[in-house]
Each structure stands twice: as C-alpha cells, then as structure tokens.
Amino acid sequence: MKILEGINVSTSYGGRIIHDSVSWSVKSGEIYGFLGGSGSGKTTLMKTMMYLKKPDLGEVKFEGKNMWQSPLKTQNEIKLQTGVMFQFGALFSSMSVLDNVGVMLKEYSALSQSQIDEISMFWIQKVGLKKESATLYPAELSGGMKKRAALARALVLSPKVLFLDEPNSGLDPVSSRQMDTLVCELRDTLGLSVVMVTHDADSIFDILDRFLIIENKKIAFEGSMGEIKNLKVNPLQELFDMRKNSGK
Numbered sequence: 283m284k285i286l287e288g289i290n291v292s293t294s295y296g297g298r299i300i301h302d303s304v305s306w307s308v309k310s311g312e313i314y315g316f317l318g319g320s321g322s323g324k325t326t327l328m329k330t331m332m333y334l335k336k337p338d339l340g341e342v343k344f345e346g347k348n349m350w351q352s353p354l355k356t357q358n359e360i361k362l363q364t365g366v367m368f369q370f371g372a373l374f375s376s377m378s379v380l381d382n383v384g385v386m387l388k389e390y391s392a393l394s395q396s397q398i399d400e401i402s403m404f405w406i407q408k409v410g411l412k413k414e415s416a417t418l419y420p421a422e423l424s425g426g427m428k429k430r431a432a433l434a435r436a437l438v439l440s441p442k443v444l445f446l447d448e449p450n451s452g453l454d455p456v457s458s459r460q461m462d463t464l465v466c467e468l469r470d471t472l473g474l475s476v477v478m479v480t481h482d483a484d485s486i487f488d489i490l491d492r493f494l495i496i497e498n499k500k501i502a503f504e505g506s507m508g509e510i511k512n513l514k515v516n517p518l519q520e521l522f523d524m525r526k527n528s529g530k
C-alpha cells in the first residue's frame with residue numbers, strides 16, 4: 283500500500299524552478315531514499331510531504347488524502363502522524379534530554395508531566411540511549427547521542443512516517459552504521475515507513491528498500507538497487523565502482 287505519493291509535483295523559489303512535474307511513491311513499511319547531487323532539491327521535495335513547502339502544481343498524498351487540499355483538521359491529523367529529524371536537528375540547549383523528547387507531548391496532549399516523562403523515557407531507551415542520559419543537556423552529549431535524542435523526539439507521538447534529513451551527517455563511520463541499524467530496527471519493530479535524504483554510500487546500499495534520484499529538476503530514477511544495476515546507464519555507477527574498489 284502506498285503511504286505517500288507525489289503526482290506531477292512542481293516547486294520553485296522566487297520563480298526559480300526546482301522540480302518540474304515529478305512523481306514518486308513510498309510504500310508502507312519501506313525505507314525510501316531521496317538521492318541527488320548537492321542542491322538538486324532533495325530536502326525541498328521532502329518538505330512538500332511535511333507541510334513545509336507548498337508545491338506550485340501537482341498533488342502530494344498521504345494515505346490517499348490530498349495533503350495540501352485537505353481541510354485544516356485533516357492536515358493537522360496528518361502532521362501528527364509524521365515525525366521529523368532534520369540534519370541539524372537542534373535540540374533545545376536549555377532543556378534536558380527528557381524535556382526535549384517530551385516537547386511534542388506537552389504541546390499536543392493533555393497528559394500529566396509524570397505521564398509525559400514516562401513516555402519520553404520509553405523512547406529514550408528505544409533509540410538506544412541509557413536511562414541516565416535523560417537528565418543530561420545537549421552540550422553534554424556526543425554527536426551520535428544528540429542524533430538519538432532528536433530521533434526519540436521525532437518518535438514520541440508514535441508516527442506512521444519518519445522523515446530523516448541526512449541522519450548520518452557529522453557521524454563517524456561506526457556511529458553511522460549504528461544509526462543505520464537503529465533505523466532498520468525501528469522500521470521492523472514499529473512498522474514505520476521511513477523517508478530519508480542521504481549521501482551516505484553504505485546507507486544507500488545497505489538499508490534503502492527503494493529510492494529516487496533527482497537530476498535537472500526531474501526524477502532520473504525511482505526503484506530498488508536491484509533494478510538500477512540492470513540499467514544500461516546506471517546513474518549510480520560511480521558509487522557502485524567506489525563500493526567495488528573498497529571491497530564491499
């Protein structure tokens with residue numbers, strides 16, 4: 283089943299066209315990647331699915347509902363079914379990890395503080411942080427721990443879809459692979475659909491079920507790794523060669 287879909291979507295900034303009638307679809311439960319060169323429009327396209335960038339033309343659908351044309355109530359319901367971790371997913375520096383994770387519950391639920399803390403603690407541990415990390419402040423966390431805390435915050439409302447903007451950026455290779463493993467575990471245990479922008483070659487090969495590649499305002503490819511390697515001209519040939527040379 284398709285959980286997200288873009289149909290003939292065009293976007294621009296101040297008259298500069300970024301996407302020219304592009305279409306894609308994300309199936310429920312898959313890890314779907316947005317690939318493309320720097321500035322090709324990966325983040326912008328992802329933002330059309332988060333109510334952060336309205337397309338000039340076309341439709342973006344969430345479970346078949348036209349996201350941008352739905353009544354406000356439906357739009358708010360859809361927003362609450364998505365979690366987002368941005369590349370520089372800033373945590374609030376003056377708040378502990380526990381309070382950072384609980385922010386959305388405080389905003390959108392009528393739960394008591396102790397209930398909020400209990401749920402936040404569940405997610406803190408679910409993303410692999412120790413209980414003791416809950417009282418720490420962002421300045422006291424490593425890069426990997428910050429990402430995990432930001433992930434817990436994105437998950438706290440139990441979303442159906444998790445959007446990740448370059449989840450491995452700034453992480454060392456070991457932490458990057460740990461992040462990949464975590465994303466797969468979350469998908470498997472929670473039945474999440476994950477949509478991620480990534481440049482990380484290992485993530486691209488190891489965890490994406492399907493992906494699209496943006497090139498010159500269009501979608502140059504949408505499909506799986508198995509499908510792309512059978513193409514006469516492989517848009518990811520350089521990546522395939524790099525991987526081969528590194529013995530993977």
Ligand SMILES: Nc1ncnc2c1ncn2[C@@H]1O[C@H](COP(=O)(O)OP(=O)(O)OP(=O)(O)O)[C@@H](O)[C@H]1O
Nearest residue numbers: 295296300318319320321322323324325326327479
């Ligand atoms: N708010 C904005 N206002 C004007 N132009 C923007 C805005 N956001 C992005 N752009 C431009 O749109 C183009 C696509 O940007 P976008 O961030 O979507 O690309 P990207 O593929 O995610 O890039 P990167 O891989 O470098 O993060 C770029 O040329 C960028 O400068």
